[in-house]
Amino acid sequence: MKFESFVANPLMQAPLAGYTDAGFRYLCCKYGCGLVVTEMVSAMSLKQKNRVAFDLLKGRMPKNSVSKVAVQLFGHDPEVFAEVVRYDEIQKFDVIDINMGCPVHKVVKNGDGSALMLDLPLASKVISQTVKHSKKPVTVKFRKGFTENNVNAPEFAKMCFESGASAVTVHGRTREQMYTGQADMETVRSVVEAAGNPVYANGDIKSKEDADRVKQYTGAFGIAIGRGAVGKPYIYADILGVPFEKNLYDDICTHYDVLLEFLPEKVVACEMKKHLAVYLKGLRGVKNVMNEIFTRNSADDQLRLVKDFLKNV
Ligand SMILES: Cc1cc2nc3c(=O)[nH]c(=O)nc-3n(C[C@H](O)[C@H](O)[C@H](O)COP(=O)(O)O)c2cc1C
Structure with a gap:
């Protein structure tokens, strides 16, 4: 089946380490995102049976969800990939995504992430x-x-498809730029021209208008949204033009519930602090309530503070 028909729609929630946890992915699916992706998981850590790496693979989807779920792996050893992708915990996902874009020094120095953009033969073997x-x-x-x-995204995309990839996502920044400057959609457009679809365009898409403009300009099959969806997973329903009711408190409760199904409460309370800061961002009095929330390490305490705060905004 063509990838374009395999996914329900051309929207992808781009992986964000520390943010696209199971609770956040659940909400993106609830709002109709076609493809959600885990945080990046080290292939080597899975091979070494690291428990924290396996925790990143946990989670569940809403009932009757049409969304597909991808697991994102990073690494550079083709044999390690050959082994870990056969694990049941990996094969339960709908899609396997390989990270060849991470710019972080400790990842790149091991030859992982964007380092693979400098070694096409090795990248091809991994794929x-x-x-x-x-x-x-x-x-x-x-x-x-x-x-x-060394802008080689078009050539790299061709290599990916020739190596058997079903789709690619292109972030329009170089490794050297990290997350600074503007994402360059001209390059994404040249990837589509050189390698053909399915390509997901990625970088700085924060609204329906951005999504429409980027699709039109690049000719990409899909768009992948990273930071633009954090704190507002309903962006997907907005882009799809599907009516939705925004209930921030309910969404926050769902986010907690999904995580509490498999993580200790202390860990969830700690993880949720950064999410709450984004969910509540811009609301009057947020600074005070966040200061309070940061002192609480129980989910119930945090939720009570959120509930009282939202009653008064
Ligand atoms: C905090 C953070 C974590 C990220 N983690 C990952 C990751 O795990 N895997 C990945 O491929 N990209 C990761 N990225 C890159 C994003 O997926 C995306 O390519 C980038 O943020 C540009 O898209 P945006 O402007 O829509 O956020 C991360 C970016 C940020 C800011």
Whole structure:
């Protein structure tokens, strides 16, 4: 089946380490996002049976959800990918996404993430081994290039498709830019021209208007939204033009509930602090309530504060 028909719609929630946890993914699905992605998970850590890495694979979807769920793996050893993609915990996902765009020094220095944009033969082996040993579609996420002098996204995309990838996501920044400057949609457009679809355009898409403009300009099949969905997962319903009721408190409760199903309460309370700061951002008096929330390490205490705060805004 063509990837374009495999997903219910061309919207993807781009992976964000520390944010796209199971609770957040659940909400993106609730609001109709076609493809949600886990935080990046180290293939080597899975091979070494690291419990925290396996925790990142947990979670559930809303009943009758049409969304597909991808697990994102990072690493650089084709044999490690060949082994871990066969695990039941990986094969339960609908899609396997490979991270070839992470710019962080400690990842790149190991030859992982965007370092693979400098070694196309190795990147190709990682993809082809993953495809060979997985029953699920394999996608690849990468950047415009490593540096401004080495913009190779079109060539890289061609390599991905030739190695068996079903779709690619292109973030229009180089590794050198990290997250600064503007995402360059011209490069995404040249990827679509050179390699064809399905391509997801990524970078700085924060509204329905941005999404429509980027799709039109690049000719990309889909768009992937990262930071623009944090704190407002309903952005997907907005872009799809599906009517939705916004109930911030209910969504926050759902986020807690999904995480509490498999993580200790202390961990959930700690993780939720950063999410609450974004859910409540911009509301009058948020600073005071966040100061209070930061002192609480129980989910019930935090939720009580959120409820009282929202009653009065
Ligand atoms: C806090 C943070 C964590 C990220 N984690 C990942 C990750 O785990 N895997 C990945 O491929 N990209 C990751 N990214 C990159 C995003 O997926 C995305 O490519 C980038 O933020 C640009 O899109 P945006 O402007 O819509 O956020 C991360 C970005 C941020 C800001």
